[in-house]
Amino acid sequence: MYAIAVFMHHIVSNLKCDMDKSGERPGIPIKQKSPLTSSTRFRSRIISGEVVIAVIYKQTMNQEIRYCTTRDGVSIAYATVGSGLPIVKTANWLSHLEHDWRSPVWRHVLQGLSAQHRLVRYDERGTGLSERDISEMSVDAWVEDLTAVVDELSLERFALLGISQGGAVAIKYAVRHPERVSHLILYGAYARGRFHRGDPKEKELVEALRALVHQGWGSDHHVFRQMFTTLYIPDAGAEHMRWFNDLQRVSASPENAEKLLLAISDINVSNFLSQVKTRTLVLHCRGDRVVPFSLGQELAARIPNARFVPMDGNNHLFLDNEPACTVFMQEVSAFLGDKTPPKIKVPDDSRRLTRALSQAEQNPVYRILVMAAVLTTIVTFFVWLLAR
Secondary structure (H helix, E strand, C coil): CHHHHHHHHHHHHHCCCCCCCCCCCCCCCCEECCCCCCCCEEEEEEECCEEEEEEECCCCCCEEEEEEECCCCCEEEEEEECCCCEEEECCCCCCCHHHHHHCCCCHHHHHHHHCCCEEEEECCCCCCCCCCCCCCCCHHHHHHHHHHHHHHCCCCCEEEEEECCHHHHHHHHHHHCCCCEEEEEEECCCCECHHHCCCHHHHHHHHHHHHHHHHHCCCCCCHHHHHHHHHHCCCCCHHHHHHHHHHHHHHCCHHHHHHHHHHHHCCECHHHHHHCCCCEEEEEECCCCCCCHHHHHHHHHHCCCCEEEEECCCCCCCCCCCHHHHHHHHHHHHHHCCCCCEEECCCHHHHHHHHHHHHHHCCHHHHHHHHHHHHHHHHHHHHHHHHC
């Protein structure tokens, strides 16, 4: 109960309102155009010694979505975009290839990585466009997902990017296949899930989160999912939070979200850290509230010759207007040996929308509505707990 109280206090302190987005679950196109509106496209251009991801018209940058099958018979959706040295991004807590491609939460990362490289990513089993009816979720099962994708693409040598939970998958794969991984990049990652951090309060927090998922994940009311959103991107504006809320809705069923939460909490690849032989770059935000900064330090300290880059910020995934975005792109670009680092240029229309939403958040009526929604959620949650 203590962990639940702490969790609720955190939510009340940080929650920002968003507007839920209705609509059917997206389809499965083979090719998709760039994010933003249908009239804007992206391409890379060399400007003053930097690769700038600039908004231009009448250009297309397509991702291609295809399917492969793991050795245990699970259908995995994967997407490719760009050209150059392949970067394979392992799947992490909730993804949806189609939704992420358009999302302001992810698009700056995807654009930056694919500016000079062939970016490969996939939805892990049970989530996104991959097969939903699955029985096993574990690090070994997720490694099977990754193996199926890189084998399907016949990638002999590639850089491997592990974000959050995906870091453990990347570490285990790199240890098993050092000949195939040229570079290992770990951002916001960890070796030990909450069940293996030696703190009983961590287990209590998992149970509280599990109760929230069980009670409200599939609900039409976004306030339950908003609690997870506030943990992951506490400094985000309403637009980013709305997209992240929608990601959770479309990426996993309540049953699979609960399975995934438990499997992530049970991660423990600490015994593999000393066995990593691949060149490794570890990046972590100091104020990360999902994965503590100390867990990133642990990775860098225990992986031989790993380089550690601390970054400023509280969001688990840095947003396009944060200094951490520039630091990440510059460090990864230098690590991979790119001639010029990509620079994310936020479109003017996106800036105007962000400013408008920020102004709305200062409105007293807006704040009253936010607190009313939060208090209603808290009361509903505790009534449900007492009725169990």
